[in-house]
Amino acid sequence: MTTITRTVxxxxxxxxxxxxAARLVQAAQASGCTVTIALPGAAPVSAESILSIMGLGxxxxxxxxxxxTGDDAESAAESLAAILHADA
Structure with missing residues (x-):
């Protein structure tokens, strides 16, 4: 398995x-990978949990x-990074 990290x-x-946040959760669930999101110095949370994502504020x-982490980790990381990096 491959693990890919992106900073956004x-x-x-x-x-x-x-x-x-809902788009992020849907993309994470559809990816088939294990995906987490973390703020600097904080524990990572599951990208498949809207409550966890919203809790990051x-x-x-x-x-x-x-x-x-998974077979398609590169694509999953890029997809989620694009959602987080969007202007609106």
């Missing part, structure tokens, strides 16, 4: 609210680390 800066002025300018 949140660009959305509203941060990661319910709609982008991600705001514009926050930097997070996405870690994907």
């Amino acid at each position: 800066t949140i660009r959305n002025p509203l941060g990661i609210h319910a709609r982008p 991600l705001a514009q300018g926050d930097v997070v680390t996405i870690t994907a």
Whole structure:
């Protein structure tokens, strides 16, 4: 299995609210990989849990680390990074 890590800066002025969090969860679940998201110095949380993601309180300018482990980890990490990096 492959593990891929991406660092992403949140660009959305509203941060990661319910709609982008739901897209993130759907993408993580569809990837078939184990995916986590973490703020610097904090424990990673599952990207498959909307409550965990919302609990991070991600705001514009926050930097997070996405870690994907699985056969398609590269694609999963890129997909989730794109969602987190979107302007809206």
